[in-house]
Amino acid sequence: MNNQDLERLKSVIRDVPDFPTKGVLFRDLTTLFKDGEALHIVSDELKSLYTGLGVTKVVGIESRGFIGGSILAYELNAGFVPLRKPGKLPAETIKKTYNKEYGTDTIEIHTDAIDENDIVIIHDDVLATGGTMEAAYELVKSRNPKKIYINFIIELSFLEGRKLFNDDVDIKSLIIY
Amino acid sequence: MNNQDLERLKSVIRDVPDFPTKGVLFRDLTTLFKDGEALHIVSDELKSLYTGLGVTKVVGIESRGFIGGSILAYELNAGFVPLRKPGKLPAETIKKTYNKEYGTDTIEIHTDAIDENDIVIIHDDVLATGGTMEAAYELVKSRNPKKIYINFIIELSFLEGRKLFNDDVDIKSLIIY
Numbered sequence: 001m002n003n004q005d006l007e008r009l010k011s012v013i014r015d016v017p018d019f020p021t022k023g024v025l026f027r028d029l030t031t032l033f034k035d036g037e038a039l040h041i042v043s044d045e046l047k048s049l050y051t052g053l054g055v056t057k058v059v060g061i062e063s064r065g066f067i068g069g070s071i072l073a074y075e076l077n078a079g080f081v082p083l084r085k086p087g088k089l090p091a092e093t094i095k096k097t098y099n100k101e102y103g104t105d106t107i108e109i110h111t112d113a114i115d116e117n118d119i120v121i122i123h124d125d126v127l128a129t130g131g132t133m134e135a136a137y138e139l140v141k142s143r144n145p146k147k148i149y150i151n152f153i154i155e156l157s158f159l160e161g162r163k164l165f166n167d168d169v170d171i172k173s174l175i176i177y
Numbered sequence: 178m179n180n181q182d183l184e185r186l187k188s189v190i191r192d193v194p195d196f197p198t199k200g201v202l203f204r205d206l207t208t209l210f211k212d213g214e215a216l217h218i219v220s221d222e223l224k225s226l227y228t229g230l231g232v233t234k235v236v237g238i239e240s241r242g243f244i245g246g247s248i249l250a251y252e253l254n255a256g257f258v259p260l261r262k263p264g265k266l267p268a269e270t271i272k273k274t275y276n277k278e279y280g281t282d283t284i285e286i287h288t289d290a291i292d293e294n295d296i297v298i299i300h301d302d303v304l305a306t307g308g309t310m311e312a313a314y315e316l317v318k319s320r321n322p323k324k325i326y327i328n329f330i331i332e333l334s335f336l337e338g339r340k341l342f343n344d345d346v347d348i349k350s351l352i353i354y
Binding site: 014016019020026028030031033034035036037039040043056057060062063064066067068070071073074075076077078079080081082084087088089090091110112113 | 191193196197203205207208210211212213214216217220233234237239240241243244245247248250251252253254255256257258259261264266267268287289290
């Protein structure tokens, strides 16, 4: 991404102190998404990262990952697959429980959402500590797709979420703090 | 929409009996969204309904409404605004509590998400009894935009959700059961 676009995007991300808990500086993308021009810049930058790779499915993590993920699927002529909280998907699922700072969380995917012919991007809005994406990656990997790419709009590099993944996992972020 | 496209879309919607509760036939759009060609047909049909109307914001209702809503925003060069469950939006919000079959539910929108210069589409995946969309409509209307359109992919017409709205409210659905 060129510097002008990067600065344009950063200028519409809202910093919210102490959300969701005290001491956390939350990078709020709603002020970017509501700006039609900024939404287009993000969408076209995402597309440019993955054009020509034969991507067949984009998996979005509930619920903020549905926004960029579904636009990216549309742009790449791929299908969109929601990865959801427990009990929300109506057909047969596989699930994964993972540790969070306090307690655990669980995510689910339909068993028929991904198969071994797929080339998949898993998308979420922000990479923080990485626990949710690690669980998502393991769920998708269990369906044996040909290839998995991981994508974020924002990466909070000081939280070192990348360290949860092997070096050969392809992880790309548009904006790094 | 031409009949061929309509039949193509209907053929990839999965009917799930007794979800989320016994006696309900759930129209599952995940099997449509994961089909890149079907996702494109839906997206382009949505776009064709609202092209040339000067739409500036598309509001998607958490979380399934984020999928079609964000693609539609992208296609119309509009911004995307998430309408979320309580406690998820980090800045100042207004909220609305509404009745459901059992108990109540609440949705929120950022106070700065919509203003009086906006022309807005509120999008959700399915119109059932209409309670959620009615609350969403009142929330958006309280921000005094120039115009509000309401859109669904699927309308379950036998549940008569349209009756909650005045006749002058513009409600469009792609697929009616």
